[in-house]
Amino acid sequence: MPLIHIKDVVKTYDMGAELVHALSGVSLDIEENEYVAIMGPSGSGKSTLMNVIGCLDTPTSGLYQFEGQNVGDLDDNELAEIRNRKIGFVFQTFNLLPRSTALHNVELPLIYAGMSSHRRRERAEEALTAVGLGDRMTHKPNELSGGQRQRVAVARALANNPSIILADEPTGNLDSKTGVEIMQLFSDLHTQGNTIILVTHEEDIAAHAHRVLRLFDGKIASDEKVESPLKYAQSV
Amino acid sequence: MLSLHDYSEGVKIALTAIRANKMRSVLTTLGIVIGVVVVTLMATVIEGLGTALDKSISSLGTDVYYLSKWDWFGGEWWKARNRKDVTVEEAEELRERFQLAEAVVPVVSTWQRTFKYKNRSVKGNVNGTVPEYEITSGVVPEEGRFFNHYESNAGRPVCIIGHDVAENLFEREDPIGKTIKISGYSYRVIGVFEKEGDFLGTGMFSKDTQAFIPMENFLKIFGTNRSIDIHVKMHEGLDKEDAKAEMIGTFRKIRGVPPGEENDFGVNTQDFLKQVFDSVVSTIGVVGFLITSLSLLVGGVGIMNIMFVSVKERTKEIGTRKALGARRSSILFQFLIEAATICVMGGLLGLAISWPLSLIIDEVLPSQMPLWVVGLSLSISIAVGLISGIVPAFTAAKMNPVDALRYE
Known part of the structure; x- marks a missing residue:
């Protein structure tokens, strides 16, 4: 059973006068421990696909099964629970709480998971240490560099041991050197067994992935295995 | 279900948000502050009035009726003006004919007379009455004694003075046995009443500034052309209404009021x-x-407004929280807590302002801010916060996470 099973998914937005078909019949499977890059020009539907995969949005029609569970059947609270426990989001703009410490930011998904304060602190410290920020736990976002902020966000995504990490243009707001560092982090996470789905429009970022999906006009234009994924050392 | 984590996280978020916008939060609570100040001061004043009332009631005898030309409260003074005066003779007749009374006491008063001793003087009311006044008033002199029947019948120039009169005229001297001048006439002081305090500083019903002399003497010195009051104290154990009706009936006969006509006198009580x-x-x-x-309405609208602003400002944060697994209820709760926290701060600020003000009131009208009003104020604050926070919080809770995340 694939981790993600998507069959004929259509997503239509009603923009008043016209219907916008963001996704018009997408089918794909993603297995555990894959490293997939979703690419495409703007308006191709890649963000919509990511929102559907991330359970932030539900398809208009078609089937989406996450770990065998039909997402279309879930209510709001159940979707929140899947996002909380199964999916780790990394955003282009980091989306950290500006007035909270790195530690508290990482604790956030654990709070919504109902974990006791002692355990979630332990877990958050672990996650921050794993991304190399063991010495920056009590810093607030504005006391951290862009790369460090994105590391906090990755630690936050990892905190609940999710089934997939879903990253939307994770290097879009970083300079290329820092971007490479973050890509290194993703490669490491992949090596450790995590499933990673990356949305990007940059070829050299997508080149780190093991599989590249290209979207065009709401349809999958190509789905290719990458023979020799870029290692971070090569791209410097 | 909301867990304890939601709760503590909610308070933490609220405090962080409020701290980030200190000035805005304080200004927002202004309506709540004013509301709480008014509620607490109002309760304090009412409490003070209650205490004053209890004191004043105790200064009037209990179960005593005061027959008078005038109605103390309500009634129609322009009608009362044309009534016949109530006379000492009528009081005498009532005493003879009305058997349900323990005491029927005529009291005649003249206002603002000068009391003098050596070079000191004060002004106060002078009352002419009879020894049974001790029964109807329920007070006995603190020092000395009331005048007896012999002194009363003979119209001897003796007086019992109120506490303030004694204090002002005699300071450290013992007043008993001393002679004072009342409107130029000499009276020997034979008793001093204990201090009563008065009703709201008006001097109403307080014997503190008055003097009491025998009726016979009063009529001789100050004349007979005044309408008097008759104090009637009933025997114990009577049916109050029956006794009152009987008294009124008897007095109507004495005054010659034809059946079917209104009383031409006032029947007053401490009620x-x-x-x-x-x-x-x-x-x-x-x-x-x-x-x-x-x-509170203005305050509530202010809170609602600021909560809408807060929700709008934090749209992206709401989106992020939802992406991280926050349920609708968690978001709803977060903003409700924030609104309630702002209001509770307003309530505390209001209490901090009204506490010193209540001490000032205490100077004028002995009173204390009741404890329950503190609880009430804080409850009202929380209620206003929850009510005005519910719509903004609901707006936040039902946001679509995709749109919220995209919001810039």
């Missing part, structure tokens, strides 16, 4: 004070309630 109290309290209550409601 009158209760009526004054109730009307004052209800006036304060209505005014206070209006001001409080208005300021």
